[in-house]
Amino acid sequence: MAADAESPKDASAITRALNRAVLDTLPFADTRDFDDARRGFVGSLPEVEIKNDAGRVVWTLRDYAFLAGAEAPPTVNPSLWRQARLNLSHGLFQVTDRIYQVRGFDISNMTLIEGDRGLIVIDPLISTEVARAGLDLYAQHRGRRPVTAVIYSHSHTDHYGGVRGAVDEGDVSAGRVEIWAPDRFMQEVVSEAVLAGTAMVRRAQFQFGATLPRGPRGQVDAGLGKVTSRGTVTLIPPTRIVREPFETHTIDGIEIVFQLTPETEAPAEMHMFYPALRALNLAENATHNLHNIYPIRGAQARDANAWAKYLNVALDRFGRDADVAFAQHHWPAWGRARVLEFLGAQRDLYKYLHDQTVRLMNHGYKPAEIAERLALPKSLAGTWHVRGYYGTLSHNAKSVYQRYIGWYDANPANLNPLPPVERGRKYVDYMGGAERVIARAREDFARGEYRFVAEAMSHVVFADPTNAEARGLGADALEQLGYVAESSTWRNAYLLGALELRRGLPATAARAPVSPDVVRAMSLDLFFDYLGVRLNGEKAEGRRLVLNWVFSDLGRRYVLNLENCALTYLADREADGADATVTLDRAVLDSIVLRELTVADAVQRGRVRVEGDPARVVELFELLDDFTLMFEVVEPKRSSAAPAPPGS
Ligand SMILES: [Zn+2]
Numbered sequence: 001m002a003a004d005a006e007s008p009k010d011a012s013a014i015t016r017a018l019n020r021a022v023l024d025t026l027p028f029a030d031t032r033d034f035d036d037a038r039r040g041f042v043g044s045l046p047e048v049e050i051k052n053d054a055g056r057v058v059w060t061l062r063d064y065a066f067l068a069g070a071e072a073p074p075t076v077n078p079s080l081w082r083q084a085r086l087n088l089s090h091g092l093f094q095v096t097d098r099i100y101q102v103r104g105f106d107i108s109n110m111t112l113i114e115g116d117r118g119l120i121v122i123d124p125l126i127s128t129e130v131a132r133a134g135l136d137l138y139a140q141h142r143g144r145r146p147v148t149a150v151i152y153s154h155s156h157t158d159h160y161g162g163v164r165g166a167v168d169e170g171d172v173s174a175g176r177v178e179i180w181a182p183d184r185f186m187q188e189v190v191s192e193a194v195l196a197g198t199a200m201v202r203r204a205q206f207q208f209g210a211t212l213p214r215g216p217r218g219q220v221d222a223g224l225g226k227v228t229s230r231g232t233v234t235l236i237p238p239t240r241i242v243r244e245p246f247e248t249h250t251i252d253g254i255e256i257v258f259q260l261t262p263e264t265e266a267p268a269e270m271h272m273f274y275p276a277l278r279a280l281n282l283a284e285n286a287t288h289n290l291h292n293i294y295p296i297r298g299a300q301a302r303d304a305n306a307w308a309k310y311l312n313v314a315l316d317r318f319g320r321d322a323d324v325a326f327a328q329h330h331w332p333a334w335g336r337a338r339v340l341e342f343l344g345a346q347r348d349l350y351k352y353l354h355d356q357t358v359r360l361m362n363h364g365y366k367p368a369e370i371a372e373r374l375a376l377p378k379s380l381a382g383t384w385h386v387r388g389y390y391g392t393l394s395h396n397a398k399s400v401y402q403r404y405i406g407w408y409d410a411n412p413a414n415l416n417p418l419p420p421v422e423r424g425r426k427y428v429d430y431m432g433g434a435e436r437v438i439a440r441a442r443e444d445f446a447r448g449e450y451r452f453v454a455e456a457m458s459h460v461v462f463a464d465p466t467n468a469e470a471r472g473l474g475a476d477a478l479e480q481l482g483y484v485a486e487s488s489t490w491r492n493a494y495l496l497g498a499l500e501l502r503r504g505l506p507a508t509a510a511r512a513p514v515s516p517d518v519v520r521a522m523s524l525d526l527f528f529d530y531l532g533v534r535l536n537g538e539k540a541e542g543r544r545l546v547l548n549w550v551f552s553d554l555g556r557r558y559v560l561n562l563e564n565c566a567l568t569y570l571a572d573r574e575a576d577g578a579d580a581t582v583t584l585d586r587a588v589l590d591s592i593v594l595r596e597l598t599v600a601d602a603v604q605r606g607r608v609r610v611e612g613d614p615a616r617v618v619e620l621f622e623l624l625d626d627f628t629l630m631f632e633v634v635e636p637k638r639s640s641a642a643p644a645p646p647g648s
Contacts, residue, residue: 044091115252
């Protein structure tokens with residue numbers, strides 16, 4: 001393909017008109033958010049560009065200079081352009097007496113509370129480099145204070161990953177610094193990152209657009225913030241867990257009322273109210289956009305009903321005593337009236353989404369029909385902070401449906417459809433061949449029927465991925481869909497889809513990044529679950545294997561059983577007549593999972609002791625698949641799941 005065919009194109013006349021129309025339907029004259037995003041500004045870096053020790057840029061706002069003008073280019077939805085400009089605000093901000101936030105140093109905010117002895121750090125961003133830079137910025141303006149406590153508001157990486165940039169683990173183990181987290185924090189951190197890790201990391205490229213070029217025809221924002229930082233991700237396990245629905249603790253002289261909000265934006269999450277400071281921290285349950293009941297990177301569907309309920313309880317219990325409400329993304333809402341309006345609208349947004357979806361579901365509407373029909377109530381549609389810059393009503397409605405009754409729409413024609421390649425071939429054949437499909441699609445493209453053109457071209461590409469014309473037209477359709485999308489995540493997904501149709505998949509054998517801290521935090525059960533999802537069922541056909549595992553430093557034993565192509569295990573058991581008994585320390589296991597050591601090497605160096613037949617241990621590891629990050633998304637898979645090289 002010529003270089004020109006690979007480049008992003010301009011907005012079509014129809015896209016321009018659609019984007020222009022947005023200007024007349026939304027209250028762009030209401031610029032209070034811009035004032036609020038600047039309010040309390042203390043200072044920032046002259047240029048926000050943060051590097052790691054090796055000199056690699058892990059965070060930069062320099063690439064976003066194109067957002068300087070208020071007027072959106074025709075290739076960006078003006079509503080999203082507005083949000084993208086708001087998310088560009090950066091620096092240290094005073095929220096209220098004793099409460100500060102570092103914003104624009106990552107996708108998330110780091111909140112800092114000045115305690116009696118030092119600083120309470122809430123959510124130290126994604127990576128150590130940006131967390132350190134944020135604390136340096138604070139110190140430059142407010143003086144250096146020791147960190148006396150860390151609080152993780154919830155179990156997503158952008159709220160804990162930078163912790164080693166904020167505190168030294170020695171201070172935590174010595175009890176000088178406490179780390180607080182909501183109930184089930186560690187289980188949720190580790191399970192999300194490990195079992196489905198590779199698929200989620202790859203799909204997250206489509207959600208955040210981190211691998212897209214920045215610019216008016218590329219990535220402009222990620223809804224909650226600009227994008228995710230790319231430094232060193234760490235984790236220090238919490239030392240204090242909030243377990244009750246409400247708990248009040250005084251931390252470094254600051255009274256904090258914790259409100260647990262499980263199964264909301266994250267499975268483990270909590271709000272905080274600071275009574276003496278009259279400030280309410282809503283973690284990530286009330287931000288300046290409609291959030292995700294299901295993020296398109298993939299996750300278990302969240303509970304929209306619980307989400308609304310916990311916001312309602314927060315409003316009832318704390319709302320009247322709060323002079324300011326803020327979250328771990330975006331900017332605060334100040335003043336009692338504004339706090340009540342903000343929280344009430346956010347509550348009703350999630351409740352409306354939940355109730356109307358379930359109502360239509362019970363009337364027999366299918367997910368796609370509900371998604372098409374649902375619109376914001378008129379009373380909310382002009383409220384900036386409920387608009388879908390991150391989630392959308394459309395995919396959120398499908399997710400509410402999914403949470404209750406799953407992926408199946410009950411039409412048996414959809415119960416067992418052909419898989420994408422076979423289906424694509426049949427569609428193309430029925431429609432009279434690829435040329436005719438493309439000719440019809442060109443007519444539809446000219447009429448702005450981008451959604452169906454994208455679908456039809458996807459069938460042609462799955463039938464024949466070498467059809468350059470179909471790839472190109474499919475890319476063009478996805479691109480225009482991206483240009484009109486109000487949601488940053490939809491825009492990113494469409495534009496990355498277009499890019500991969502035009503250029504193909506980047507050739508790399510990279511694996512999904514895994515944080516060593518997260519591996520160390522894995523339970524032994526989860527380790528054996530992880531082995532299970534790597535077992536290649538086809539290769540395991542007819543194999544029978546029983547291994548005893550002894551973790552000598554932990555005093556734990558496991559039996560691992562391979563039978564019927566399934567790996568199962570029992571904790572605290574030992575099998576008589578096992579094929580072998582494997583004895584090792586936990587640290588050796590971590591090294592193997594992190595690929596610092598192969599099993600064969602570990603056996604050879606005596607770091608894993610095997611009684612019985614060592615070949616049977618190696619045999620198990622030969623049956624495990626390896627996952628590479630860059631699998632095909634917008635075109636057929638080129639190769640079937642490949643087994644790992646021996647001994648990995
Ligand atoms: Zn977040």
